[in-house]
Amino acid sequence: MPAPYRKLYLLYLQFMDLALMTSALSLTLMLNYAEEHYVQYIIDFASDRIKVTNAILIGVLLFVWHQSFNLHSLYLLTRLHLLGEEIREIALAVLWGAGALLVTAQIGRWVTITVWEAISFALLSFLLICSFRLVQQYILRWFRRRGHNAKTLLLIGGGPRGQQFVARLMERPDLGYRVLGYVDSVEAEAGLSNLKQLGRLDALPSIIASEVIDEVVVALPIKSHYEQIHAVIALLEEQGITTHLLSNFFQNHLAHSQPAHLQGMNFISLHSAPALGWRTEAKRVFDLIAAMALLILCLPLYLLVALAIKLEDRGPVFFIQERMGYNKRRFPLFKFRTMVVDAEARMKEIEHLNEKEGPIFKIKNDPRITRVGRFLRKTSIDELPQLINVLLGDMSLVGPRPLSIRDALGLDAAWQKRRFSVKPGITCLWQVSGRSNLSFKEWMLLDLEYIDRWSLGLDFRILLRTIPAVLTGKGAA
Incomplete structure (x- = not known):
């Protein structure tokens, strides 16, 4: 959108965020007062509490709210962002806002706010602002799909990476990008057939000077064009043009990339395990609450x-x-004892009876198991003390089963060791998909499938499927 409209839209967003935060505060107070008392409270507030000091504190509070949203990058108006990231930043911003409300209320006594009311305020603010932002996104994308509010984009690099980017961009007309064309280091013989090559790299300054360009995507091969990429970024930075650099340098099939920063240094983090963020934090909170509740109930x-x-x-x-657990950290695992006291010492006597392939040791009728132990294993009650491991942070409710040191050291394939990239769990995908009847390779593959598909929803589905698996005795020990 044109610069004047962009500024107006930014002001509109900032005004609405503050208005919704203020509305959330009013709703919080209304919910905590009877209706007739709330009206009287507003009258008393207007007559007695609008003093110079309180007015200053309210102004400071509004400023802190605004800065909190600003510092969490909620006014950048970038189109190439993830919705989940925006929701996470909104959550962090309203938490800071709730903290500021508590502090200013305690200093000036201009409003009575308890910790629980501050939490209610944060939840209401989060719901109102997320709803508003989602509606805004829906409206903007509706207009963009119809050719309005378009941004002009220049592509630098017409090779395979550039072609892949354009193909992906064409799948998202709701983002509102119009690709002007591309420039490359050489004249293209067979490049982007649906795009015009505007010239070679050395013509870039004149192209920028003569064309309307909102954003640039650099898709040149890194190894062969490092110096040119550096020069292009410097030129675009000097002229204030937003630049996107494709970061899939290494063409990894498993690893996800994520930008990171340290004391002014920028770098790219590659991870093949589930990314750290609010989902893993939510998983940990659920683990703590569920483990504590189950410990008390059991x-x-x-x-x-x-x-x-x-x-x-x-x-x-x-x-x-x-x-052996997360990133090969060793920890003591707790179980109800199901074998004779000297079971570990007798291990060598029965190793030749192992019925499993690979490094895992398992036999169907282990002579070391006691009568009580056989019942505990069949019902999986012997695993319940691992709730203590969950509370200590060594394990999760759901995750690959933790291997003994003997078994872990026996893993010889590099791909098998990726199971250590997440916390081990009490139950997992292979336990509800056949459990003891699976081969060692199938077991390892299901562990990796869990890691690659991980989500909170998958964890809940595994937990629900664990219940019938335990009750019918079809689970693994």
Whole structure:
């Protein structure tokens, strides 16, 4: 959009964010006062509390709210962004806003706000602003699909990477980009057939001077064009033109890239495990709440199991074994003891009976298992103490099963070790997809499938499928 309209739209966004935050505060107060008391509260507030000091504090609060949204990059108006990132930044901004509300309320006493009311205010603000932003995006994309509010984009590099970018961009007309053409280091013989080559790289300054260009995408090969890319970015930066540099330098099939910053240094992080962010934080919060609740609910069962184990052979209740977890960190795993006390010492005597391929040791009728232990394993009750590991942060409710040190050191293929890129879990995909009947390779492949497909929804589905797997006894030990 033209610069004057862009400025007006920015002012509109900023005004609406502050208006919605103020509305959220009013709704919070209304919900915490009876209706007749709320009206009286507003009258009292208007007559008694609008003082110079309070007016200054309210002004400071509005300024902090505005700056919070500004610092979280919510007014950049970039089209090539992820919706999830914007929602996360809104959440962080309203949390800062709630904190500022608590502080100014305590200093000036211009409003009475408790911690729970501040949390209610943050939730209402988040819902109102997210709803507003989503509606705005829908309206803008509706107009852009019809050719309005378009931005002119210049592509630098007509090779395979440039062709792939244009193909992807054409799939998203709602972003509102019109590709002017492309420039390259050589005259194209067979490049982007649907785009005009405007010239070679050395003609870029004159092209920029003569054409209306809003944004530029650099898609030149990095290895052979490093110096030219550096010069192009310097030229565009000097003239204030927004530039996007394609970052898929290494053509990885598994790794995801993410920009990162350190003391003024910019770099690209590659990760093949689920990206850290609000989803993994939400997973950890759910783990803590669910593990604590289950521990409390299962406490009577813990006592009964402990009594049964003690009555059978008077040995220890728990079996504690070192396992290998996240990024090969070693940790003590807790289980109810299901084998004889000297089970580890007798391991060498029965290793030749192993029924599993690969480094994993498992036999169907292990002679070391006790009578109580057989029942605990069949019902998976022996795994319940691992809720303690979840609380300690060594494990999650859902994730690849933690391997013993012996088994982990036996993994010889590099791809198998990617299972250590996430926290191990009490239950996982292979346990609800055939469990003990799977081959070692199928087990490893299902672990990697879980990592590649991971989402909160997948975790919940696995947890729900674990219940019938345990009740029918079709789960793995």
